[in-house]
Amino acid sequence: MAAVNWPREEALKILSQHPNNDRPILFETGFGPSGLPHIGTFAEVVRTLFVLQALKAEAPDREAKLFVFCDDLDGLRSLPENVPNHELLRPHLGKPLSAIPDPFGTADSFSGHMNGKLREFLDQYGFAYEYKSSTQAYRSGAFDQGLKAVMDRYDKVRELFVSTIGEDKREAWSPFFPICQSCGKVYTTRVLSVDPGNYTLDYACDKDEAAYKSCGHQGQMSVLGGNAKVGWKVDWALRWFVFGVDYEMYGKDLMESASLSGKICRALGGKPPVPYKYELFLDESGAKISKKIGNGISMGQWIKYAPLGALLHFLLGNPNKAKKMGLPILPKLVDEYLQSARTETAGELFSAPWFLSQIQHQPLQDTPELASDLTYSLLFNLSEALSIFEAPLLYDYALKYDPKVGEQSEFYLDLCQRICRLALDQKEVAQEPEPLSLDLTFLPQLQKLALHLESLGDQVTDGEELQTYLFGLAKELDLNPRDWFAFLYGALLGKAQGPKIGPFFAIMGPKRALAMVTQALERIGG
Structure with a gap:
């Protein structure tokens, strides 16, 4: 079983720079509540917690804590696309986020709603952190010591900053x-x-x-x-200086900002934290995800459509590699988590299940969490193909396909519920797909497949045996198997790609599979 190394490497780096056990090691993450929090926001908290847990494993006697800092004194410059009541917000543009009404009407301010959503998600799963508000830190006087330091070193701070901006802006600049x-x-x-x-x-x-x-x-x-x-680059340094932050992550788009903030922190008399630069999240098309646009996958969608473990497993992957996320690839992301849950154990230090169990305060088990090889993708495709939107019915199909599902019935019932939600929601927003061009060279083999399924009758079929049979149909005519399966996806599902056809037919049963093939033959004139 492979250990996940990057959190441990970061923990050892922190310990090497802070060898003295004279105070708690302070981790920090920041959140700008200018729009609804997305997975990128949540990811920074979770990844930091992974490092914190690795540090505790390496140095059990060291105390460590995490501040989640909300930049709610920043102003709102534009109207986010994914929030309502723009006319309510428009007169307040330019004001601090904590002084703007909540467009949803449920919190005391715009920022109160946005950071409330993040905290609700973190609290729901018991993640350990301490919330900090910029508005409260400024107004309570907590930042006064640092603000005095900025004023005392005004010329030095100004010198550092203006060297990074255009000459036309330098004279008017102030921190x-x-x-x-x-x-x-x-x-x-x-x-x-x-x-x-x-x-x-x-x-x-x-x-x-x-x-x-x-x-x-x-x-x-x-x-x-x-x-x-x-201003926020000085504000970042201010937080590091006042709180004594020891570790903070940031996206690669903030590398220059982090470097400048580190210099300002030193000018104030502080020590900048151990940094960690990560790659950005992309949506399924490769575009950077944004709170204001609302692309990618929202936290609400993850909660609705997938187990939390799948999200945590996704975030545990190497942060130095850009990662795509979006509803079209959600089944694949969940399947990667399921594969880990049935092949690795939480009892092995620094394994993926170990990290997931640690940050959720779950017991460390010495056996894999799951026994069945059933995948989210297979169940999702079945739900779509047969219009199964009731979790108990989908669960029955899963249980008949693999009795091991019954060993974790609660987990798989919950998984089926989430799959049905996604399939139904996708159906409601689906547009008529563009017709695919089919290579009719494969038509005789599709007719042979229909005869084979008819011969099976009601007998229980093995998915891998069916898959082997399908490969054999391609080999009979020396056809490219990849092209053959692409033809099957197009003819049967109207898609360019899809599930492993053998197990897909097996879980739906020969009669339903035959009906699907027969309908495809009628559509394409076979």
């Missing part, structure tokens, strides 16, 4: 973003001057954007107590 005392917006203000001795600044609210306007107010304020915030 501070005043929150206008009149209109409450944060992205319409600019700093006119600073008074480091008193930790105050003068500002004007006069920066208009296409989506929102300034109010023209001018004033003076203390930079402490939540009156102003710092």
Whole structure:
């Protein structure tokens, strides 16, 4: 059984840089609640927990904890495509996310709804973390020490930052973003001057954007107590400095930002955390997933259509490889988890089941969780092909195909429920597929297949034996098996690809398989 090495490698790296057991090791992840949280948001938390569990295994005497930090004092620059009530939100563009109404009407603010969804998901499965709010950290004074350090080292911070931006923007740049005392917006203000001795600044609210306007107010304020915030690259350094963060992950698109934030953290007198850069998630078409667009798979969809273990197993894969996710490839992702669950055990240190059990606080079993070879893909294709949308009926097919399913009946009943939801939802939104071009060279072999299925009658069939028979039909005429199976998918399912046909026929039974083949022959004139 293969161990999953990357979390352990990260844990050893952290321990080498923090050998003294003088305080807890602090992990941090950040979340920008500008839209509904997606899997990328959840992934950063889970992957960090994998590293934290590996660290505890390597150093059981070391205390470690995780902060999940919500950037809810950031402003909303544009309207997310996947949230309702745009007219309610439009007047509040430019304001902090924690000061904008919830478009869903269930929370006290826009950010309250978004981070509530993330926390609900984390809490539902017992993940251990401590929630931190940017708004609370600024307004409670928790960041005041760091804000004073920014003001005390104003010129150095400014020097580091302006070297990374265009010359036309350098003169006006300030690390501070005043929150206008009149209109409450944060992205319409600019700093006119600073008074480091008193930790105050003068500002004007006069920066208009296409989506929102300034109010023209001018004033003076203390930079402490939540009156102003710092821009996010400085804010990142501020958190590291104030909290003493030891480890944080970030996407490869933030490499330059992380480098700059590390320099600013050192300028403030702190030590930046051990970093870990990961590749980005892509949707099934290869596009970067986005909270505002809502592509990829949402956390709600994972909960609805797949076991949590499948998501955790997916996230345990090497983060340095870009990963595609989307509803069309969800069955494949779940099957990879099922394969691990029937071949590996949680009792083996650093195995995939070990990590999944550890972060869910489950007992470590010395036997595989599953015994059946049945796959999500096979059951999903059966549900689609026969319009089976009732979990008990789909479960009956599964149990007849493989009696081992009964050994984990609760798991497979739940799996069938999720599969039926996906199949039904996909049916409701499905568009009429483009007709596939079929190679009629294979028509005689399809007719032979019909005769073979008819000869089987009601007898129970073995999926692998049927698969071998199908390969034999291709070999009879020296035909390419790949082309033959592509023809079967197109003729029987109207798809370019599909399940392993032998087991697919076996689970539905010879009579239903014969009916499917007969209908295909009638459609294509055989």
